[in-house]
Amino acid sequence: MNEERLLELVPLAALGALDGEERAAFEVALATNPALQRELASYQELVGRLGLATDPVQPSSAARDRLLSVTRPSASRRSWLVPALAAGLVAALSGLLLVRSEWDAARREAAAQRAAAQEAHATAQKAQAEAAALRESLASEVAFRELVSHPETRVASLAGLAAAPGARARVVWHPGRREAVLVASGLAPAPAGKAYELWIIAKAAPVPAGVFQVDAQGRVVFRLPAGLEFAGVRTFAVTVEPEGGTTAPTGAMVLAGAVS
Amino acid sequence: MASAQAAALIRRLTRGDHKALGEFYDLYSGLVNGLAIRILRDRAEAEDTVQEVFVQVWQQAARFDPSRGTPEAWLCTMARTRALDRLRKRSSRREEPEQSHAGSAAPRTEEAIAVRKALDGLPSDQRKALELAYYEGLTQSEIAERLREPLGTVKTRIRTAMIRLRGVLGPSS
Amino acid sequence: MSPDRDGQPTGEEAPESALLALDELSARDAGLRPRDGLRQELLDLADAPRLPLDTSAYAWEEPFPGIRICEVRSDPSRQMRGCVVWAKPGARTALHRHLGDEVILVLSGGLRDERCSYHANQICRSREGSVHVEEVLPGDDCFCYVVYYGSHEPV
Numbered sequence: 001m002n003e004e005r006l007l008e009l010v011p012l013a014a015l016g017a018l019d020g021e022e023r024a025a026f027e028v029a030l031a032t033n034p035a036l037q038r039e040l041a042s043y044q045e046l047v048g049r050l051g052l053a054t055d056p057v058q059p060s061s062a063a064r065d066r067l068l069s070v071t072r073p074s075a076s077r078r079s080w081l082v083p084a085l086a087a088g089l090v091a092a093l094s095g096l097l098l099v100r101s102e103w104d105a106a107r108r109e110a111a112a113q114r115a116a117a118q119e120a121h122a123t124a125q126k127a128q129a130e131a132a133a134l135r136e137s138l139a140s141e142v143a144f145r146e147l148v149s150h151p152e153t154r155v156a157s158l159a160g161l162a163a164a165p166g167a168r169a170r171v172v173w174h175p176g177r178r179e180a181v182l183v184a185s186g187l188a189p190a191p192a193g194k195a196y197e198l199w200i201i202a203k204a205a206p207v208p209a210g211v212f213q214v215d216a217q218g219r220v221v222f223r224l225p226a227g228l229e230f231a232g233v234r235t236f237a238v239t240v241e242p243e244g245g246t247t248a249p250t251g252a253m254v255l256a257g258a259v260s
Numbered sequence: 261m262a263s264a265q266a267a268a269l270i271r272r273l274t275r276g277d278h279k280a281l282g283e284f285y286d287l288y289s290g291l292v293n294g295l296a297i298r299i300l301r302d303r304a305e306a307e308d309t310v311q312e313v314f315v316q317v318w319q320q321a322a323r324f325d326p327s328r329g330t331p332e333a334w335l336c337t338m339a340r341t342r343a344l345d346r347l348r349k350r351s352s353r354r355e356e357p358e359q360s361h362a363g364s365a366a367p368r369t370e371e372a373i374a375v376r377k378a379l380d381g382l383p384s385d386q387r388k389a390l391e392l393a394y395y396e397g398l399t400q401s402e403i404a405e406r407l408r409e410p411l412g413t414v415k416t417r418i419r420t421a422m423i424r425l426r427g428v429l430g431p432s433s
Numbered sequence: 434m435s436p437d438r439d440g441q442p443t444g445e446e447a448p449e450s451a452l453l454a455l456d457e458l459s460a461r462d463a464g465l466r467p468r469d470g471l472r473q474e475l476l477d478l479a480d481a482p483r484l485p486l487d488t489s490a491y492a493w494e495e496p497f498p499g500i501r502i503c504e505v506r507s508d509p510s511r512q513m514r515g516c517v518v519w520a521k522p523g524a525r526t527a528l529h530r531h532l533g534d535e536v537i538l539v540l541s542g543g544l545r546d547e548r549c550s551y552h553a554n555q556i557c558r559s560r561e562g563s564v565h566v567e568e569v570l571p572g573d574d575c576f577c578y579v580v581y582y583g584s585h586e587p588v
Contacts, residue, residue: 011422012400012415015390016344019399044337045329046426050394051336052291053375054298152373260369281479285472294465307467308556311475315538316554318479349549 001025006036014043150174156236158257160186163240169255171198171236173224180209180224184238187214187254195243196254198224202232209236211245233259266331273321281318289314291332292339299343299395300350309346313338332371344397378428386421389414473511474580478538478556480506480515481578486540491517499524499569502579511582518577520544525568533583535559537567542575544568 009026012018018026030036153174160167166186173180182198190196195213199206207229212222235258240251266287272280292313296306316338324334379387392403400418404411482505493501499521506515512533520542537557543550544557546567551557559565561583569575 008419011419012393014422015393015418016397017393017400017403017418019401041328042431043422043426045333045431046422046429047340047394048329048333048337049371049375049429050379050425051295051340052332052369052372053379054294278476278479282472282476285475289471290466293467297465303467307471308558310467310471311478311536311538312554312556314475315478315481315556319483319554345555 001029003035006033007039010036010039011043014040014047152176154230154259156257156259158184158236158238158255160255161253163252164188164254167218167255169238169257171257173230173233175230178227178230180228180230182210182212182220182222182224182236182238184214184222184255185217185219187218187220187238189214189216189218190240190243193243194240194251195245196220196238197241197245197249198222199237199239199249200228200230200233201235201237202229203234206237206249208245208247211241211243235259263330263332267326270321270324270331273318281314284317285314288332288335292335295336295339296343299340299397300347305346305350306343309339309343312342316342330371340394340397347397374429378425381428382421382424386417386424389417390421393418474534474536477506477513477515477580478536478578481538481540482517484540484576486517486519486576488519491519493519497524497526500526514581516579516581518575518579520569520575520577522569522571522573522575526566533561533581535582536580538578538580540576540578542573543570544575544577545570 006026006029009018009022013023013026013030030040153172156171156173158167158169158171164187167184168186169182169184171180171182187196190213195211197211198209200209201207209228210222210224212220214220235256237249237253237257238255239249239253241249266284269280269284269287273284289310293306293310296309297303300306300309313335317335324331328334329337379390382390389403389407392398392406393400398406400411400415403418404414407414491501491503491505493503495501501519502516504514504516507513518537522542535558537544537551537559539551539553539555539557541553543552544567545551546557546559546565550570557567
């Protein structure tokens with residue numbers, strides 16, 4: 001068998017798909033042909049990598065429904081979830097332009113909330129009502145469902161550190177669409193005047209990825225602000241910061257996890 | 261990145277570090293089990309394959325050659341070989357798998373996503389032939405018979421698919 | 434927790450089920466992890482000796498003709514025993530039932546049970562409650578490392 005013919009057989013040999021006389025002849029030639037051995041090794045390495053991508057399967061609909069019901073914000077959410085901002089996020093997720101002006105208005109309202117804590121509650125309730133109406137008419141749930149079950153959505157697990165040993169969390173994100181959700185539990189409610197802040201750590205300094213609080217049971221489902229850059233992320237971390245958030249981490253780290 | 265962590269663990273394995281074996285298992289049992297389940301379609305048999313692979317890792321860690329590929333590729337190669345061995349034993353007993361397809365993993369690492377995309381990009385006839393070779397361990401003649409296609413056609417399809425995958429995925433990082 | 438008007442769990446209740454749902458997704462993400470007990474079983478199997486065995490270094494018992502065993506590890510708290518087995522070609526065990534799993538790692542040679550045959554570096558597992566016979570294949574001596582969980586009794 002000539003060299004060219006042997007080289008043609010290499011990809012099949014790497015899969016173990018040769019048979020009969022062809023296989024015997026190939027194996028004989030292989031023993032004394034370094035170029036053939038190198039080519040085979042190269043294709044065998046490729047075959048090895050194929051195993052990384054077994055067929056994807058959609059999560060069971062029960063799992064998806066649970067997740068869906070979770071992240072659909074309810075009217076009784078507490079004021080810590082800035083509802084106007086949530087409505088804005090929902091708008092961004094569904095990409096409906098007609099909501100943009102309401103989103104801008106909602107964002108201004110959210111800023112007013114933070115500045116005036118006493119009025120925040122009444123304003124929040126009004127914003128919650130607006131947000132509820134928006135949510136019901138938008139395809140947010142479809143968008144989130146898609147986020148979670150899309151094969152390109154990535155998941156990282158975060159473990160509690162010494163400052164919060166019982167905490168655990170996951171970040172679910174879609175790098176292309178720049179959407180993400182953090183789900184966490186086992187975190188003590190942040191001290192007065194403080195909040196938790198999530199950080200995206202890629203190659204440079206940690207990038208702020210949103211500020212959140214947990215409920216009385218120490219849990220949260222937090223949708224990260226839209227438009228964050230996830231490319232090259234290697235680690236997610238959560239620290240305790242002043243409640244407006246900071247541009248660089250200053251407080252104790254409570255959760256961290258690497259991206260595989 | 262996981263591969264650097266894996267390489268460090270493999271070095272510890274060559275020194276007989278039991279703890280490293282547990283850590284290596286924690287890192288990769290899912291990958292190996294997922295591939296074994298996909299091939300064997302039986303969780304119990306897949307678990308035996310997992311044990312065989314990790315025992316082999318333990319005994320042969322010193323043989324791992326990073327220049328020949330990543331730890332993940334090494335594991336997948338071992339997992340596929342052993343799973344196909346079990347598959348052939350079963351077919352010689354003419355058994356059906358105990359369970360229907362248990363569901364495989366959605367790829368989540370960057371490399372896995374890249375491989376998935378590359379496979380999705382193949383024309384379906386090439387993809388089908390490749391999958392029969394990969395997941396069922398069929399030879400070219402067996403594939404030709406299964407697909408009722410000429411042998412030459414099957415060989416060309418598989419060859420073309422593999423050349424294309426190599427072009428898209430490139431050498432390992 | 435009062436459900437909202439659509440009957441869905443509220444935000445307060447939600448995170449727990451979110452974690453559960455994500456756990457399920459992550460299990461798939463992780464490629465479908467095997468059952469929990471497998472990890473410890475792997476560590477138990479890792480105690481298998483390397484070949485070649487120095488047969489003079491073991492205190493053999495011979496529970497069946499041609500089959501010698503020597504217990505080298507045990508963990509009574511888990512009812513785990515690890516044994517090296519040296520068996521002659523054609524030797525077979527008597528019919529016995531396992532009250533726990535038996536995991537055989539073949540080191541060299543071959544053996545077979547009623548299902549199939551096993552060779553070097555392969556695992557032959559008999560689950561709790563199974564009743565079977567193992568037989569050494571003709572040819573070479575068969576060396577195995579066997580981990581027992583629970584006990585077994587003759588039938």
